Amino acid sequence: MKRDLEMKKTYVIGLVFVIALGIGAYTVKAPTPSGLTAPGFGAANATEAGEIDTSSILEMTLGAEDAAIQMTEYASYTCPHCRTFHKDVFQKLKADYIDTGKLRFTYREIYFDRYGLWGSIVARCGGADKFFAISDLLYTKQSEWTKGTPAEIAENLRRIGITAGLSQEDVQTCFTDGEKAQNLVAWYEANRAEDEISSTPSFIINGVKYANMSYAELQKILDAQ
Helix, strand or coil, rough: CCCCCCCHHCCCCCCCCCCCCCCCCCCCCCCCCCCCCCCCCCCCCCCCHCCCHHCCCCEEEEEEEEEEEEEEEEECCCCCHHHHHHHHHHHHHHHHHHHHCCCCCCCCCCCCHHHHHHHHHCCCCCCCHHHHHHHHHHHHHHHHHHCHHHHHHHHHHHHHHHCCCHHHHHHHHCCCHHHHHHHHHHHHHHEEECCCCCCEEEEECCEEEEEECHHHHHHHHHCCC
16 A cells, blocks of 8 residues: 555654663654754764755766666665565666666655655665665564664664675764765655645656556556557
8 A cells, every 4th residue: 555645744753762772762753744854963063954954965877868768766664565565666666777878867765754754864874876776684684673672673774784795884874974964855845835745656757747556557658659
């Protein structure tokens, strides 16, 4: 079943990182219709809403910049349908269209819940070079890392980051970067509103929005461009 983002629009996500590394407890709130509530990922990171700078968030892309087909996927690391897309469709899409120079692919995160944001923070922790490899791990191991208490889930994500080549210090730094977390939430909300995203996965292909689909259906759309 598709998860409806509109139902969560007014939901305030309380993020509590209780990490076994001794990082401590940190909280952040997702944006409400009246604006973004500044997070508290650390006492030193109490930023004002006016300081939010979404231009600092990297777009994660694959493929030739001048490709004839420009495709953006909106997805959540905690969404089962997104996991299925990345398992059954994405690798074929990459081989047939991205790697052949036909398509430029952009991945944008949607935060259904606090764990989706945590996953995004870990995926982006190694920069663009490691982003898609960590994303693949997050989807492959989705049924494992999303289980347990908040502390256990945070520890699961830490292990995934380390498996992907991040150091323990890298993960701790990323988890405690309150300004980055605030910017990510604001970036997500702006993207969701601009493209009117109401479910995941959703796709924008050369300016037209599409819902989740099979690879055969996707091929027909791409080949018609």
